[in-house]
Amino acid sequence: MEVMSDRLRCAVLGATGLVGQRFCQLLSGHPMFEEPDLYGSERSENERLRDRLKLADRPVSGDLLEKEIKRLDTDVVIREHYDAVFSALPTEVAGQVESRLRNGGVTVFTNASPHRMDPDVPLVVPEVNPEHLRLASNRGSIIANGNCSTIGLVLTLAPLVRFGIERVSVVTMQALSGAGYPGVPSLDALSNIVPYIKNEEEKLRAEPRKMLGRLKSGAIEPWDVEVSPFCTRVPVREGHFEVVEVTFREEQDLPEIVSSMEGFRGLPQEKRLPTAPERPIIVRNEPDRPQPVLDVDAGSPDRARGMAVTVGRLSYGGRRLRYSLLVHNTIRGAAGAAVLLAETYFSGGF
Amino acid sequence: MEVMSDRLRCAVLGATGLVGQRFCQLLSGHPMFEEPDLYGSERSENERLRDRLKLADRPVSGDLLEKEIKRLDTDVVIREHYDAVFSALPTEVAGQVESRLRNGGVTVFTNASPHRMDPDVPLVVPEVNPEHLRLASNRGSIIANGNCSTIGLVLTLAPLVRFGIERVSVVTMQALSGAGYPGVPSLDALSNIVPYIKNEEEKLRAEPRKMLGRLKSGAIEPWDVEVSPFCTRVPVREGHFEVVEVTFREEQDLPEIVSSMEGFRGLPQEKRLPTAPERPIIVRNEPDRPQPVLDVDAGSPDRARGMAVTVGRLSYGGRRLRYSLLVHNTIRGAAGAAVLLAETYFSGGF
Amino acid sequence: MEVMSDRLRCAVLGATGLVGQRFCQLLSGHPMFEEPDLYGSERSENERLRDRLKLADRPVSGDLLEKEIKRLDTDVVIREHYDAVFSALPTEVAGQVESRLRNGGVTVFTNASPHRMDPDVPLVVPEVNPEHLRLASNRGSIIANGNCSTIGLVLTLAPLVRFGIERVSVVTMQALSGAGYPGVPSLDALSNIVPYIKNEEEKLRAEPRKMLGRLKSGAIEPWDVEVSPFCTRVPVREGHFEVVEVTFREEQDLPEIVSSMEGFRGLPQEKRLPTAPERPIIVRNEPDRPQPVLDVDAGSPDRARGMAVTVGRLSYGGRRLRYSLLVHNTIRGAAGAAVLLAETYFSGGF
Amino acid sequence: MEVMSDRLRCAVLGATGLVGQRFCQLLSGHPMFEEPDLYGSERSENERLRDRLKLADRPVSGDLLEKEIKRLDTDVVIREHYDAVFSALPTEVAGQVESRLRNGGVTVFTNASPHRMDPDVPLVVPEVNPEHLRLASNRGSIIANGNCSTIGLVLTLAPLVRFGIERVSVVTMQALSGAGYPGVPSLDALSNIVPYIKNEEEKLRAEPRKMLGRLKSGAIEPWDVEVSPFCTRVPVREGHFEVVEVTFREEQDLPEIVSSMEGFRGLPQEKRLPTAPERPIIVRNEPDRPQPVLDVDAGSPDRARGMAVTVGRLSYGGRRLRYSLLVHNTIRGAAGAAVLLAETYFSGGF
Structure with missing residues (x-):
């Protein structure tokens, strides 16, 4: 820049x-x-x-x-x-x-x-x-x-689109900060899961279709893939965790998918914009990552902390890719x- | 009954x-x-x-x-x-x-x-x-x-009054349910302490003076002892925990104090009222009791669950008695x- | 009985x-x-x-x-x-x-x-x-x-088997008590999600095949359906929450599925066994149920508290049934x- | 420097x-x-x-x-x-x-x-x-x-010593990180208070006597004041909170005490050492501060984040000073x- x-x-x-x-x-x-x-x-x-x-x-x-x-x-x-x-x-x-x-x-x-x-x-x-x-x-x-949940999802779907996606299913475990302040009452939050967030699933269904759509003669032709979400609220301060299942139209090769995600870069990286993380998607190999406490602030340089989405537990079988992701919901997600x-x-x- | x-x-x-x-x-x-x-x-x-x-x-x-x-x-x-x-x-x-x-x-x-x-x-x-x-x-x-906090305190002070109390100091760690619903926002509660509860310390100062006062010709003559409280809110669902320091006017004998507390009974016990706990004060000897999770529902018979106050870590020295207590704030305390x-x-x- | x-x-x-x-x-x-x-x-x-x-x-x-x-x-x-x-x-x-x-x-x-x-x-x-x-x-x-997670899943799958299941996908959010004592360190639990539980997914894959299998000449012929699990640990004391997606081989009718679940009874109900819940599966219609804090102890009579599995947010479309369930992991699940x-x-x- | x-x-x-x-x-x-x-x-x-x-x-x-x-x-x-x-x-x-x-x-x-x-x-x-x-x-x-608890206490006592301290009483609410890793089991921590930390009160009794003692001919003459501690563990990730009551030998003037605390500086500040906070003690006037979530990292410049102790709710009456303090237990406290x-x-x- x-x-x-x-x-x-x-x-x-x-x-x-x-x-x-x-x-x-x-x-x-x-x-x-x-x-x-x-x-x-x-x-x-x-x-x-x-x-x-x-x-x-x-x-x-x-x-x-x-x-x-x-x-x-x-x-x-x-x-x-x-x-x-x-x-x-x-x-x-x-x-x-x-x-x-x-x-x-x-x-x-x-x-x-x-x-x-x-x-x-x-x-x-x-x-x-x-x-x-x-x-x-x-x-x-x-x-x-x-x-906030859509952004984490779409960022990780972007490098997968070219493989031909048939369907996306996602279960979210969303942080309390996503509800703002005062937000969720503590008696609903402590040691509990609230399995419903008003209007959230509607957004997760609609927004990826627009974001991944094509701009054609001044209008956006929506991406024609069903996203099927189930959203929950969990007692975590910051960081939305999502379990994603992507069904491809054809069989794929996992290593190719992994390197697509790891290698994914966009215009902000090219232009080295101040808030752009060097790597928008960080793929972890440890079975117990990402975790909100450890990975919510992923992203470098310093001004881009919280701007990288961390992906973990990538597994593949029968045209289906499974992975989890963590997105800092009030930074990268807002x-x-x-x-x-x-x-x-x-x-x-x- | x-x-x-x-x-x-x-x-x-x-x-x-x-x-x-x-x-x-x-x-x-x-x-x-x-x-x-x-x-x-x-x-x-x-x-x-x-x-x-x-x-x-x-x-x-x-x-x-x-x-x-x-x-x-x-x-x-x-x-x-x-x-x-x-x-x-x-x-x-x-x-x-x-x-x-x-x-x-x-x-x-x-x-x-x-x-x-x-x-x-x-x-x-x-x-x-x-x-x-x-x-x-x-x-x-x-x-x-x-x-809610006063009741736990006064119940444990009652058997001590006859020893001659000079001063009472109490630090409370109060449960979220004490603030009702919606009450404390989860972002203020999770992994945090809020060291202030509006109007709470005023109540802890005033109410024991009335409760422990004497009824004389149709009016109550207040108990003339200073109660000095410091109230905090902690991320616990149910059960107010209090650390109490009682200064006596003269030296006392700890075993006598302990048996006063353990032996304390009142009119509800005498009349075997349905919600009366057999023992209003339960004294524990383990160093790590009472704990909210383990002791909040103390009290028997079944209808009196949560009606007993649990006291622990009784220690004495130099006219000062220290102990902790746990009271179920929405049952015994409300x-x-x-x-x-x-x-x-x-x-x-x- | x-x-x-x-x-x-x-x-x-x-x-x-x-x-x-x-x-x-x-x-x-x-x-x-x-x-x-x-x-x-x-x-x-x-x-x-x-x-x-x-x-x-x-x-x-x-x-x-x-x-x-x-x-x-x-x-x-x-x-x-x-x-x-x-x-x-x-x-x-x-x-x-x-x-x-x-x-x-x-x-x-x-x-x-x-x-x-x-x-x-x-x-x-x-x-x-x-x-x-x-x-x-x-x-x-x-x-x-x-x-513990398998039991909740299989109990809710049992009334669905007759509709012809092609595939089951499940994301779990499991309680801390599932790891026993001392179990999960508090620094890993507080305000966090641990997206991996050792050996857990293997059990969720294998056990339903045996449980839902058929006893034939002294041996069990496994149920031939893939269960695809993703297991996480969340900061909840008690109650495993699961989001289930069942794909049927043919189109189904949601009301019929719902009444199958609600009407499901077995031998323990027939014999009125002491620990048998009157209704093994409780279907809730509120969008924000089940919740661990509110529903973990579902089940009556008193001796069967915690023995009913609560199901919520049943939705259906395109041969796919989605629902959530809550199972008391150390009671019904252990x-x-x-x-x-x-x-x-x-x-x-x- | x-x-x-x-x-x-x-x-x-x-x-x-x-x-x-x-x-x-x-x-x-x-x-x-x-x-x-x-x-x-x-x-x-x-x-x-x-x-x-x-x-x-x-x-x-x-x-x-x-x-x-x-x-x-x-x-x-x-x-x-x-x-x-x-x-x-x-x-x-x-x-x-x-x-x-x-x-x-x-x-x-x-x-x-x-x-x-x-x-x-x-x-x-x-x-x-x-x-x-x-x-x-x-x-x-x-x-x-x-x-960790002693350091927070002693740092705030240091500017008070010259007023003539007769006795110190302290109730601590200590963070989980103080027990290290794996430390406190999550089932003991979640929504609970553990009112005992092994060997902790002994340290809080003994260490201030040495730290505030006088070096005389190559040996330390202990500070001759009783510190009376009661230590608890609370479900907070980081930051020990303490409620302190200091009894002076004579009546004091609160504003003078406050400015003593606020103005307190030592050799590290004089030498502008890299990890020295500009102000070792930060006094807050809001009734609901300090809070672990908001104040644990107090201290500037950047390298001194977590090195300042925050003090709040200073009140005085009858030779007794009450205040709360928050100390980052693994930074300033370790x-x-x-x-x-x-x-x-x-x-x-x-």
């Missing part, structure tokens, strides 16, 4: 939520972006980021910690002419706010779900389908990353996804 | 909360009370208890499970002329609702805190100060049990406390 | 382990069996059961709690001429000890795995394949229950399985 | 244990020390550090990850003439091994307990009693850090303590 003499101006909407805080961590000291302005709800108006921080695992610069949170007003945001606005807004408000911003000419990188399936909204994993970014307009657009998306967008070449 | 030919009619207010559900468990098949009528908020109106149950560790009769929850209306409750009304109402509404019921002639046994320190409200641990029940009027009254209180009240003899 | 005037004499081997303690709970006050004699390793010799108890969720009679644990000596056990010996021995010693006992004429009901796949050892879920008990000899035999097996064996009629 | 042109040669003994791994993290890329050689038991011989790593929260250099672990042989270690040897050996072997090394002329910085109370072994918290390092001989010596000790030793000026 060429050094940028002038860093881009940006803002984080919903800065006090869990994903908003991740945005702050990832944009703190970022080589392409200035420290973001922070917008939140009435409740957090005039508070400093420092007062609301619930995450302590990555440093945030002193300047950013002291920044006051402004009350979100779309007119104000539009008038600021930010280069990029990162949205960590809750679902209930994201739809309308993001539409208004787009209409006001703003480029919104959003982790929220309401616009993901809109035909003119690119839904992108930067290593997988950066060319979908061409859907975005220079005069205001919404650019979306996918659902804030980090949107930041890498913005880096990709502003670096061009897609 | 003599067999009661006619069981008393009763109701549970706030039946869908965690303590409300404990009331249902404890009143199911109760020899003195009929299955209770259930009252809740608008949200649970017309739902059956079965649909709201979040506790599965004690059986509830099929009849009670199928009972519909009625919307709480104080006029309706008053007109029903229940013998006993058990209140598991949230603090915000308990104060006013309970006052209205009392004024309407109802006898309310409450786990809620707003009226606990009212001069005309008996605040009673049945083994400790049953004579305070004389404060209650036949024409409507509120009868309160104490805070619903069971109120049920035993009602049993005591209706059995008389205090 | 007719009342038995004379209860059977029995013993528990490995009485101090987690499964051994479950045996003690389940045999305490049992209508068919006397309180068991207890055998353990050198370490626990002469200790009382009370001193070793790590489980407090079910009562054990005072007599049994005070019983001394004897050091296991096969000659002594043989000379005692017990009607039934329950083995909760660790894998390393179970194979040899159980062989010796069988050769000495003892009837061993074992939860241990070494002999499960022996051709002359019946591997039985009493509701599913009681006729395999005919393999047992009157002059000494080993009768085995299956692996000690309860063996006790029900013994009840079935001694009641006859298989 | 002046830049050191030549870094010191060092080794870690017991490199594969939890504290050994912390040593590796803290010595990786250290400005004063070369990457350490690694010694372990027979079991880990010839394995690489990478294969044994159970900690992923701090980076370790690639070179160090690839280093082979050598089998510990004291003769070999002596012959290597290391400048510093860091011992994370288990208690059972540490005593003898460390004596041999000292007799062989080695300077051992140890986290192990056997030699801590030896009269010729300095037991040092670098900010508190660096002058005790004068006890160390140039021709071989053992230099010890204290027990490996970080020894590394800062070595930095202090080699920088001189004590």
Whole structure:
């Protein structure tokens, strides 16, 4: 990546939520972006980021910690002419706010779900389908990353698509942080499994079809493969674990599959973007890996910690590939996804 | 206890909360009370208890499970002329609702805190100060049990009072269920300690002074000893653990203290009330007891499970007694406390 | 079941382990069996059961709690001429000890795995394949229950077999108690998933083939269907959760499948055996059930708590049935399985 | 600190244990020390550090990850003439091994307990009693850090000593990592408190007397104040939480106490040692801090993360000061303590 003499101006909407805080961590000291302005709800108006921080695992610069949170007003945001606005807004408000911003000419990188399936909204994993970014307009657009579980799945499916996939079945064990804050009550979480996450399976069914679809004359032709999900919540702080079964149309060779996954690289790696992990997929051979505690922060260099997906227990038989994966749900699956998306967008070449 | 030919009619207010559900468990098949009528908020109106149950560790009769929850209306409750009304109402509404019921002639046994320190409200641990029940009027009254942590503490202090206590210091490690449902967010609970529980230390300071006070000419003269508490929340489902340091005014003999605790009995034991544990205080000699997982349900017979407080690691030196205790916070510290209180009240003899 | 005037004499081997303690709970006050004699390793010799108890969720009679644990000596056990010996021995010693006992004429009901796949050892879920008990000899035999995860799976597959199963895929989330004591280190368990359990998938692949096989001229013809498992350990105290995908050879009708599961009964239900749940499979319609905390103890009457398997989220499409199940791994999946097996064996009629 | 042109040669003994791994993290890329050689038991011989790593929260250099672990042989270690040897050996072997090394002329910085109370072994918290390092001989010596709970306590007591302390009472809630690996069985840890840690209270009673003692004519005159501890284990991964009550001999002024704590600095801060936190004690005013999840890694600059102790809820009344503290038990309470000790030793000026 060429050094940028002038860093881009940006803002984080919903800065006090869990994903908003991740945005702050990832944009703190970022080589392409200035420290973001922070917008939140009435409740957090005039508070400093420092007062609301619930995450302590990555440093945030002193300047950013002291920044006051402004009350979100779309007119104000539009008038600021930010280069990029990162949205960590809750679902209930994201739809309308993001539409208004787009209409006001703003480029919104959003982790929220309401616009993901809109035909003119690119839904992108930067290593997988950066060319979908061409859907975005220079005069205001919404650019979306996918659902946290979807991103981990799609990143590992991308190198497999060329082998001819017939069907995908996935069982997820999702971390508590995926429900945000306050999220899951502790009495439901402690020593328990909640075998249902509202709207989650719908997203896992729909989003891969768009992400792995083909851009044809300005529209996306969906990937025509059924994804069959079963989603659960487990007492893990951070890191979605997924057990995947891929059925191919024809017999395959396991070593070839493994080297496809290990060798997988995309545009962000090519451009050496700041938040891009050197290896998007890390394949482990130990039978007891990946584990959330040990692998959730996989990814190097330092700014890309949590951006690599770890894959384990690859096995094959009878046209079926089985593996497990671990994705850092609030980094690669949320804030980090949107930041890498913005880096990709502003670096061009897609 | 003599067999009661006619069981008393009763109701549970706030039946869908965690303590409300404990009331249902404890009143199911109760020899003195009929299955209770259930009252809740608008949200649970017309739902059956079965649909709201979040506790599965004690059986509830099929009849009670199928009972519909009625919307709480104080006029309706008053007109029903229940013998006993058990209140598991949230603090915000308990104060006013309970006052209205009392004024309407109802006898309310409450786990809620707003009226606990009212001069005309008996605040009673049945083994400790049953004579305070004389404060209650036949024409409507509120009868309160104490805070969950207070009850465990006061029950173990009761046999020590006669040795002459100068000061009490207590550090609590309180279970998640104490915060009700949804209560503590799982991200605050998992692998963490929250070293503060709002209003809890105030209760631990004030309530023992009333409970251990003397009834004199219709008023309670407070026990004049400072209780100095520090309260924390720990990732334990059920069972408050407390480390207590009691300073005596004079030197004492440890074996005598131990046998005072072990031998402690009260009116409920004398009357063999249904929910009374044979031994209110169980002293363990193993260094690693009590533990929540192993001792939370201490107490026999079966209907008194969770009603005994377990004490461990008694040590003495320099006028100071140290021990730990475990109290089942939603049984002995809440619903069971109120049920035993009602049993005591209706059995008389205090 | 007719009342038995004379209860059977029995013993528990490995009485101090987690499964051994479950045996003690389940045999305490049992209508068919006397309180068991207890055998353990050198370490626990002469200790009382009370001193070793790590489980407090079910009562054990005072007599049994005070019983001394004897050091296991096969000659002594043989000379005692017990009607039934329950083995909760660790894998390393179970194979040899159980062989010796069988050769000495003892009837061993074992939860241990070494002999499960022996051709002359019946591997039985009493509701599913009681006729395999005919393999047992009157002059000494080993009768085995299956692996904890297998039992839950096979019990729910049994009513589906007649629809014609082509393939079974299962992802397990297994409780910590399944690893016994000390078992999983807490640093591996807390807020983590361990995606591998040694030898577990092998058992899940092999055992259903034997259990669902047909007894033909004194040998078992295996069920010829592939079971494809992926096993993980999650931070749950008790209750194995499994996500199952069954592929049928032909299209099926979901309501018919549901009523097959709900209506499923076996010999233990017919004979009303003490530990038999009225309904072996409980189907829940709520999307967020079963959950370990709420459903692990499913099963009535009281003695059958933890013996019912709870099934949820049944969905069907394209010859594929998806559902989740929860099985109490140390009751229905271990000690309860063996006790029900013994009840079935001694009641006859298989 | 002046830049050191030549870094010191060092080794870690017991490199594969939890504290050994912390040593590796803290010595990786250290400005004063070369990457350490690694010694372990027979079991880990010839394995690489990478294969044994159970900690992923701090980076370790690639070179160090690839280093082979050598089998510990004291003769070999002596012959290597290391400048510093860091011992994370288990208690059972540490005593003898460390004596041999000292007799062989080695300077051992140890986290192990056997030699801590030896009269010729300095037991040092670098900010508190660096002058005790004068006890160390140039021709071989053992230099010890204290027990994990003691260090947190003593660091916060140090600025209070001058006010005249009469008595100290402390209740600890200690993290699972303090028991090492495998350590506490998960069934004892999950949703539980274990109210006893073997030998821990003895250490908390004895060590502060030595650390806060005065060096007089080559011997330490103990601090003559009683420390009264009660230690428990709680389900927290990392971070010991302690509730402290300090009784002064005379009335004190709280603001003065607070500023004493906040302003506390020692030799490591003066010398700006690499692992020294700018502020050894961080006082928080929010009622719900410190919390393990939020504050365990307190300390800056980056190399000093986890080296600051966080204090909260300071309150005062009747000659008694109450506060809570959080100390990172395997960093400030173990490996970080020894590394800062070595930095202090080699920088001189004590």
